[in-house]
Amino acid sequence: MNRLLLDMNWLLGRFRKIYFMALPENETDYEKSRRYYIAGDSATQTVGQLAGGTFLVSLMLSVGFSDAQAGVLTSVATLAALFQLFTMRRINHLKKRKLFVCLTVLQKLYLALIFFIPLLPAGNGLKRLLLVAGYFFAQICAQIGTPATQDWLATLVPARLRGSYFSRKDAIAVFITVTVMLFSGILMDATAGPKQHVGFLINGGMILFLVLLNFWAFSCMKEPRTARLNAQGKEIHGKLRKKYQEEEDTKGHGILLAEMKEAFRSPDFRIAFIATLLWQTSFYCAAPFNTSYQLTELSLPFTFIMVIGFLGNMLRIAITPFMGKMGDRYGMAFLYKYTLMGILLYYIFFALAVPSNAYPMVIVGTVCSALGWSFAGIGLFGVQLELLDEKKRDLQLSILSSLSGVYGFVVSLVAGELLDFLQKARIPFMGHTLYAQQFTNVLGAFFLTLLILYLKVRVQKRERQLGQS
16 A cells, blocks of 8 residues: 555656646756657647548548538637637636646547547438537647647747747658658558548547657646746745635736737737738638549549648758748748748639649649748748737737637638539539639639738838837
8 A cells, every 4th residue: 555655656746747847947958848849749730630631521521521511620620719718818827837738739639539430330410420529629629728839839949049940840840741641641542432441540540649649749848937936936836836826816817808908909919910810811711622622523532632742842841941041030021921922822723723634733733832831830920929929928829819710710611601602503614614612712812912912011010110129
């Protein structure tokens, strides 16, 4: 019995040390934590691809979802961001967030489980319900943990290194992701038809492994965020820490509406919000429906899609570190504006794609997309970090992410209804029938043009002002 108690105390001590007392003591600890984050984020991005895009659409089609429904459901992650509004104040009270972030990472296991649903002896109606429930719950957990994760990362990476670090992280993560995706695409082609459930089973197994890898990597990271300090400058833990927390909670931190009003009173927050909304509009008008477009109307095989994506992303990986250094040198908004032009061309080439020219159009469009994504994700996040109030960064990231996420989901719903209407209407043009996704890609290109102009006229001007102050 004593041995059992000793073992339990040892385990609890290790647990406390790992999740509540992991304060970095020197620059080596910071560097190691940044490397662990690259490992964890690589797993995260790979999970996102294996549990989304072509693989998720294929899973949904197998249980009876339509093209439009599949496109809308792939956007449900943005709707899940709404839950950030209801959890952000509680999360902001947490002086140590490492355990919270790691627990939200573990909930991605549901993304693995949904790929086992086709094996269940149940009707398609129940399978669709379980798939939506599992996917949505996993996305809720992922979304409520995202602002805390981003704030954690921002404390580990100095502003002067963000462009180069984010680009290096992105290049490594993309290489790992596309390599796994290439293998998975070949596997899905090999198991197409009656053996499709085998491909889903293996895909789910890979997601399970990657989620556990993500959890391990984040658990190894240090957390610079400190709790209340005593007179000697050391952190207070245990009952004394709980007492102080209760005292702070009784003082109140303002209601949700007040936090949102305070955020929108900031001109910089409004600039970041408008830029994010324009991006959400352009992306969710077109991108969620292009996967099913390649699989159905264009009839492209999994292997081709994966190989072209792999080669395009090799180019992306090659230039991403250079783009990061350029972002540090010339400013996030400046470079973000130009890389968005690659995604603009991607929309244009997909708008021109039909079965007779599908292969060359998709190849060129995918290459343009890879060039654009070499800095697009980094650029938007970098612009947000520059504009948001550092002292309330996690709260403002939650507000920004949740509101823009719900907006993005609404855009995908409207675009899905438009897609259904256009597919039924079968509109002719110069003797040919236009595909619905050609219209949605034109819409995506239009709103992306507005974003590029807004970055040039408004965001870059403010970025220069902040640099001078």
